[in-house]
Amino acid sequence: MTSRRVVTLDLGGVADKAAFMDRFARTLSLPDWSGRNWDALADSLGDPSFWPPDAAENGLLLVVGGWLEYAAARPDEWAVALEVFTEASGRGPLLTVALALG
Numbered sequence: 001m002t003s004r005r006v007v008t009l010d011l012g013g014v015a016d017k018a019a020f021m022d023r024f025a026r027t028l029s030l031p032d033w034s035g036r037n038w039d040a041l042a043d044s045l046g047d048p049s050f051w052p053p054d055a056a057e058n059g060l061l062l063v064v065g066g067w068l069e070y071a072a073a074r075p076d077e078w079a080v081a082l083e084v085f086t087e088a089s090g091r092g093p094l095l096t097v098a099l100a101l102g
Contacts, residue, residue: 004096005055012066017077020070028052038080045088045095059093065100 009027014020021036030050034040048056064085071078085097 004059004061005052006061006063007052007055008063008065008100010066011064011070014066014070015073017074020077020081038084041081042084042088045084045097046091048094056094060095062095062097063100064097065102067099 007027009024011020011023014023018036021041024030024041024044025034025036028044028050029052030044034044034050044050045062048060051060062085067078089095089097
């Protein structure tokens with residue numbers, strides 16, 4: 001079996017939902033027409049056709065770093081992000097979302 005594709009989502013300096021969505025879209029190279037909202041985030045995580053090349057077959061490990069400041073500044077938004085990550089990760093074995101603590 002080939003290794004999962006590892007992608008790091010660095011949220012350092014992200015202060016609001018708009019910046020979060022832009023950083024996410026840039027990290028996964030989502031198309032410009034992709035929405036910048038929670039539903040679009042869930043859709044892109046749940047649809048391997050949005051993932052980087054080879055991840056659809058081998059799986060994706062999304063490592064989220066630099067999130068503590070955003071979580072403290074926007075706890076309600078962060079709670080929604082966690083729900084989306086949890087739901088998307090629970091859909092099947094191809095996606096894992098990991099929160100980096102350092």
